Amino acid sequence: xxxxxxxxxxYDYGDAHYWxxxxxxxxxxxxxxxxxxxxxxxxxxxxxxxxxxxxxxxGNAVMSEDMVKDGYEEIINIDISSVAIDMMRRKYECIPQxxxxxxxxxDMSFFPDETFDGVIDKGTLDSLxxxxxxxxxxxxxxxEVCRLLKPGGTYMLITYGxxxxxxxxxxKSVYNWKxxxxxxxxxxxxxxxxxxxxxxxxxxxxPLTENGGLLPxxxxxxxxxxxxxxxxxxxxxxxxxxxxxxx
Numbered sequence: 001x002x003x004x005x006x007x008x009x010x011y012d013y014g015d016a017h018y019w020x021x022x023x024x025x026x027x028x029x030x031x032x033x034x035x036x037x038x039x040x041x042x043x044x045x046x047x048x049x050x051x052x053x054x055x056x057x058x059g060n061a062v063m064s065e066d067m068v069k070d071g072y073e074e075i076i077n078i079d080i081s082s083v084a085i086d087m088m089r090r091k092y093e094c095i096p097q098x099x100x101x102x103x104x105x106x107d108m109s110f111f112p113d114e115t116f117d118g119v120i121d122k123g124t125l126d127s128l129x130x131x132x133x134x135x136x137x138x139x140x141x142x143x144e145v146c147r148l149l150k151p152g153g154t155y156m157l158i159t160y161g162x163x164x165x166x167x168x169x170x171x172k173s174v175y176n177w178k179x180x181x182x183x184x185x186x187x188x189x190x191x192x193x194x195x196x197x198x199x200x201x202x203x204x205x206x207p208l209t210e211n212g213g214l215l216p217x218x219x220x221x222x223x224x225x226x227x228x229x230x231x232x233x234x235x236x237x238x239x240x241x242x243x244x245x246x247x
Contacts, residue, residue, distance in 0.1 A: 015131065016104075019059075019081035027087075029060045032123040033158055033227050036066035038187060041203055043120070046154045046231055049073060051117035054148065056105045056141075057124030059084050068097045076116075078103040106140040114150045121145075122158045125169075129161070138169050146175045146234070155232040162228060163208060163215060170230055177232035181206045185223035 058077035128137040
């Protein structure tokens with residue numbers, strides 16, 4: 001059940017040259033992991049339409065376009081690839097709700113602290129975890145995401161990494177996040193007819209073990225290639241202090 005990414009670093013996914021070459025070769029548009037239509041219930045629940053939202057590692061995906069069509073008012077999209085950003089700027093130059101900037105998620109110092117209500121990550125942390133200096137890169141990115149979130153803001157991570165390999169990074173007390181976990185099957189997945197597991201609502205959170213690092217022993221992962229959604233909220237308590245808590 002527990003999938004590690006230690007064997008995936010064939011390429012340096014944190015390097016701009018890799019992505020520039022890839023976008024030049026492939027062109028077109030591509031959404032990693034999930035489409036907006038599948039993620040909409042989670043996004044609409046945790047990130048209001050009026051939110052100032054940051055899409056990290058936007059690439060050439062159409063997800064931000066779909067979000068604007070659904071009513072989202074401001075999405076700033078960043079990517080390490082200047083090729084992808086130039087492509088998307090030209091494509092969406094007439095849509096004022098979308099902005100595109102070339103930027104490394106490990107250093108987003110262009111933005112002041114507490115700039116965004118929501119940060120969406122669909123595969124970007126995964127890419128860094130497959131690159132060189134993976135642990136350092138992941139820590140740098142998450143520290144920047146935490147810095148940019150307003151108190152009460154939400155970082156939504158869509159990833160193939162289960163709690164065993166993601167919670168050690170996300171649950172650090174310095175980030176002050178309340179973490180809620182969900183699981184969503186890959187697009188097009190159909191539950192086998194022979195399956196005996198009961199049907200669960202996608203919006204039903206997965207309870208984590210006390211240490212936050214393991215799925216419950218009785219949890220059935222129906223789709224072995226499914227994705228996990230970590231909703232990380234920066235919370236303020238009644239005294240005005242930010243605290244962290246893991247469901």
